[in-house]
Amino acid sequence: MKINSITCAVLAALAMSRMCYANDTTPPAPATQPAAATQPAKPDSADTSRAATLGTVTVTAQHTAEDMQDVPITLQAFTGITLQQLHIASFNDLIKYLPNVTFAANGPGQGNIYMRGLSTGFLGNQSSASIAPFPNVAVYLDDQSMQFPARNLDIYMADMERVEVLEGPQGTLFGGGAEAGAVRYITNKPNLDRVGGSVEASMGITAGGGPNNAANAVLNLPIVPGTFALRGVIYNDHQGGYIDNVPSTFTRQPTDGGGAMAPYVAAGGTPVANNFSVAQNNWNPVDYQGGRLSALWKINDNWNFLIAESYQNLDASGQSSTYPVGADGQKLGTNQITSFVPGWNNDHYSNTAWTLNGQIGDLSLVYSGGYTNRRISEQQDYTNYSRSAGGMYYNCTGTSAGLSSAGKPICYSPIGYWNDHVRSTHQSHELRLNTPEDYRFRVIGGLYYEDFNINDHMDFDYKTIPSCTPTNLASAMAGGYPCVANAMSSPGVMLPDNTAFGEVERRGYRQEAAFGSMSYDIIPDVLTATAGTRYYHYSEWQSGTEFYTTTAQVNVPNGTYVGNDTVMNYSKTYHGFKSRANLTWHITPDMMLYYTFSQGFRPGGFNRTTSGVAKLDGVAQYKKPISYAPDTLTNNEIGFKTTFFDDRLMFNGSAYDMRWNNVQMQFFNPLVLGNTTFAVNGPNYKVDGIELQFQARVTDGLTIMGAGSLNHAKQTNSPCLYNNIAGSANFNKCIVETGAVGAETSFANPFGEIGSVPAFSPRSQYNMRARYDWTFSGDYKAFAQIGFNRTGSMYNQPATYPSGEGVTNITTVELRYLQSGYTTVDASVGVSKDNWNVSLYGTNLNNSHASVFTSSAEFIESQVPIRPRVIGLKAGFKF
Template sequence: MKINPITCAVLAALAVSRVSYADGTTPPAPTEQPATATQPATTSQPNKTTSAQAAMLGVVTVTAQHMAQDMQDVPITIQAFSGNTLQQLNATSFDDLIKYLPNVTFAANGPGQGNIYMRGLSTGFLGNQSSATIAPFPNVAVYLDDQSMQFPARNLDIYMVDMDRVEVLEGPQGTLFGGGAEAGAVRYITNQPNLTRFGGSAEASTGVTDGGAPNNSANAVLNLPIIPGTFAVRGVIYNDHQGGYIDNVPSTFTRQPTDGGGAMAPYIAAGGTSVANNYSVAQNNWNPVDTQGARLSALYKFNDDWNFLIAESYQNQDAKGQASTYPIGADGQRLGTDQITTFVPAWNNDHFTNTAWTLNGQIGDLSLVYTGGYTNRRISEQQDYTNYSRSAGGMYYQCTGTSAGLSSAGKPICYSPNGYWNDTVSSSHQSHELRLSTPEDGRFRVIGGLYYEDFNIDDHMRFNYLTIPSCTPQNLATALAGGNPCVAVAESSPGVTLPAGTAFGENAQRGYKQEAAFGSMSYDIIPDVLTVTGGTRYYHYSEWQTGTEFYTTAAQVDVPNGTYVGNDTVMNYHKTYHGFKSRANVQWNITPNMMVYYTFSQGFRPGGFNRTTSGVAKLDGEAQYQKPISYAPDTLTNNEIGFKSTFFDDRLLFNASAYDMRWDNVQMQFFNPLVLGNTTFAVNGPNYKVDGLEVQFTGRITDGLTIMGSGSLNHAKQTNSPCLVNNIPGSPGYNSCIIETGAVGDNTPFANPFGNVGSVPAFSPRSQYNMRLRYDWTFGGGFKAFAQAGFNRTGSMYNQPATYPNGAGVTDITTVELRYLQGGYTTVDASIGVAKDNWNVSLYGTNLTNNHASVFTSSAQFIESEVPIRPRVLGVKVGFKF
């Protein structure tokens, strides 16, 4: 078993540490109860939750409404997991947590590469190439404490160690959390320094992956009150190694006469092709992931009314290889489970640092909070794109000698099919929020605030599949003397020379600034019984995108490297928009243990820009549609009723909610090279209606046996069917729906890309549910033991909207938007452990049935690919509290 240097350092530090407790609270031991909410307790009823009740089912305090509340008092659908529960579930990543989140799906394309969706609000996922430039902003917000971590198509994979809790807020949160929280929010809340107690904890684990390499992890937490009662610091360090389990098997790549729609046939007939292989990169278990990080926070208490918290976080995630598998290999061979055929080195390195600060204070009866943060994130990714060579576009950049290639001169010849894309991204995200609130125990309560955000992305994307020799002096001389053509190295603007082999890409910068003001008021019409709340948020966005998108064209054939031929499109786009998003709810405490609510809420997400405005959807050689420069925000309106309660002397918790949501002016992306051009673009399209039901329950069957579960039924459908309208004045059919495209004399019907009324959106399973049992007991000499088992069921779903081409059985792939059915699946996890004094040890297993279901099936790399769930893992974990 390989152990990284940071793991060794952590274990060495633990060997010389003293024994005490990290957070000044009762340690997480096997006999502690699962972390779920007890009966509702409003802020005007501070004594309703007794210590006996807390011991029965536990209490999770959340800040979903910018105030500390029992989860049972929040009038929205919310799921919260305490730090103890996360440890019990062996959850350290969002992939671990999502199995306990009904109504949440995740289009995962590898670590730190994916989109979170809630309640089926999705229009599909295209993959990661160019995502930093072209992907719409997500409609589910991700927060680390009070700092927004959103990123287009690349949700930050925050390692969950030393967490106070994780909150999952469903439905629009636009009033308090702004743009990006359109469908909901995921909030990672870290533990703060304890001012009075020295201590810490340590944990290490090791395990095996079925058919893969071993895993190991270690983390340590230290809390140090430097000035007891006044100043304390808290640190955490972690290292996690996940062994690879996907095999990149040896393969050849043989060009076929059917490649490029049959355009390859003349090259094969002329003997102008050769067989490539991947032998230099083929290896077993080629997708290991190493996550290393640290967090240091400091809390200073000025007096009883004022304190200041600052935290610095660092994380580096290094994922080798690719997280996907191929059912059918590069040469048409059927592959086995967890196998792939790729031809170039691949990786994804994701690094972030975050500095966050919070000032809490009292000004008379008003509570003041100022919180801010600055995040810097850097990404370097490279992925195989060799299968693009089978398309007409790929041939264009790799072949010469016929009209199908970049040049028709010389003898028909195709060079290496090996291709890849490389993306280098850096971003900065700064935010500031000032909040004022009246006392939480008042009959009339008000919270208001100001918000400022500055988000910047710098993306350098390279599609490196141009394998025709570049025009070095020798190659150029040969070409000009009648030999095979050469192609000059691309330049994105005068003087900006790109790497040899780069066929297409962009140097783009995008971002926005947001100013907002928000307020919310609550009034107890009948104290402790009936409460009404209303609030709104005014927002103003200044959005921009600049840079260039560059191409390789015939103008670069047989000219010297370094020649700029003006083959790039300059982006210099700006726009502003503003508006209000509001919420209102009525909360009725029927009894101290039973509450019903109605909530109306609105959400939105920012719009964006397209890289070019070229004409597409040609008919008889004439374009019928000009891609728009920009697309507008889309909006979500939610009407929800809910019920939260406990029964049988607080032994049973039962929550339920039903909702009706209207998602309007929805942002959609298109990439169909044969009809809509060879670059992705986005527009505003149809509306969707989503109805659903969700339940959560926790039952204490005996003093030691607890059952927990949750589930959802979701029905999402499209409610209108706009069309792609001919928007080019003077063209035949101007201002009417585009119904056919094609070359002169070869017109074909054009399917409406927006979809049909009643069709189901992507990543919207009809049902999801999970259940788990936990039994705690004690035995001789103070030993405490537990056993836990559970399962998760996710229903089938599609990866793309209904009108996208069906990918079943398709081998000649010409688009990244093929529609695949991702089958439903079930996973089973279990663990057992024992603890005594400060030590605990447990055995755990995940995916015990060794299911290999796909969580993201796509044609993003011009071949059918599947991202499987991790195979069965068996491991042992040892913990020590001091």
């Protein structure tokens, strides 16, 4: 475990969150709520030691504090105590309890969250900051948006009050990015009246992998009791690696590059590479380190101010994927890979957030703001690209397959990689006004401003042809092997020898919005109607250069600028309204029916180039568009929320019809559609589904809970990639054929087909768990808990994409794989007395090795497995 002396000192002094409230019923009100500094807490439904009922969970999903059973949307909330009981520290831990959520995870801090099967696939992580569309599921830390293209922030869940998962469009209150739903991390706030805290530590073993250990602590200090308090949390979590990078060679084959490698092999100019210097077992350990310090000032009985500073560093070594078949075609074992370069992903963020709560007459005011600074550095292996025609182009000379056809055929090292450096800032401000909650007619209104900026410097380092140093250039000019000058990112900026392609790119947007929502109790406490809308205005932009290597760089001095870059300077604005309406009917105080209509959207974006592709007889049939527009989602949902038997049984359900239109899709098919990814607006999808949730206190000690979903998702139209180049032979017609004269091949519609299932859309998902609490020997409390999660099978790409089954000569990152369904089982037992507790837990006890993201993104079949079985021991002390 990486931990320094300062961390040790703080761990000794601080203590764990929320547990300090085990006997304290007056934690502060959420700072996002207009209230006094403290208010009584409702019983925690997950704390089975408090009462023989399920209790209530208070959420703020509609910008007002209310029982989750009164919110007319499909919603799940996990309290801080529940997160501790289930050993949930990251989103990978949480997702097993979310029956309508999938996660295309490409490693810690890398991936996309999908809800209700609203996905068109995931291409991988290289260049994602530059090319990936913005996500359609929003991520919030309190009131701060943490969304990011293909890299939603991996927030470590220490000292959380709760996590809320809101399904369906949330565009009215949470804006663009909350198109399909939102995940909200709500932190614990300082307590003005009580000194408290706890410390917690755990250690464990991973099946076939390295050891794990973690520690976290919290301290709550009322500096001026009743007026000013501080709260601090610090955490350190080391997760041992379990993927082995096994020794391997890389030998070029005559069939590489569609047979283009044959002359090189025949000439004997194909060196064999190996990964012996980087091969090692358990090479993918992950470390989370961070902390948060917050201060709450009760200015008077009507006003309070909260400020919080959060910091986290995520350090993931190696690579999170495995290969069924290695670099030289050898069959690999479970959780093995053949990688040829060091790999890492370091992801650091700091966030400053502030919230002012107060009263202006009868109106409640909330102003919240935040500023996030994020830094990412990642490097991953790309050696397998060398087997493609594109990779050969940068590795070889002497035939038409290389950068230079001069001289004897020769290839240099096939080892390549990509290196990505991302800097991002995200600023937001929101002002809300609420009328009193006991009014028959209630109004919420607000203004919102957001400024999101991303700087990305992405290098693809797979050019192994020697650069044109003075010595190499002199040799080439004297009849020796050709050299290739270094790439230029712009005039005067020369890149390293191996850099062949990449971008120095900036993108982002500014958003201004105004929103409002009105509720009227048609029959007080029985029938309520709500309607709201949001006006948004986006100013979106992208600029920078895309650089590459061409034949103009052959046999010229390094530093010679040959105009080999594409300059981007794009901007666009768009605006509109997204609305929502609800009708809720409380048949009884414990039984509610609701209907919800809601709309969502996500921002559009830009492509890096507008080159012509899909050539037929040497003539381009399609020009990549400069930009793509927002897509939209409309949801009609009916549901019920009920409790029975004096609050001992909760049973909720919903049925929904969702229409996702003008959907953003990405393409990368080097042989036909060019060597850069681009996005367009494409088909429409329809999702019909149901979701059920239940929780039962069977006896005073036994609680059983579960949830499940069943979705029928399908594509409802079939647009085509049409010839958009005026004057060409088939202008305005669907592209059906590409290729050279005499070698034409059919071109499959990349948008999918009517009735097909979208990517990452399993038919069913469900989970169930049971917990039994009892007391023995007077003061000792014990528990036993067991649960399972089932995720159905799903595809990683739309239906018309080429199948990856059995394909070894991979030329595209868009191969379609079936990700098999899987089940995991978790369990734990523990005992507590007074202020201490000890528990033994196990996750993935059945040791499933299912893949959560199978792809050809690195030009080889790769699978991202779930973490193998973990057995751990955890101990905590509260004061």
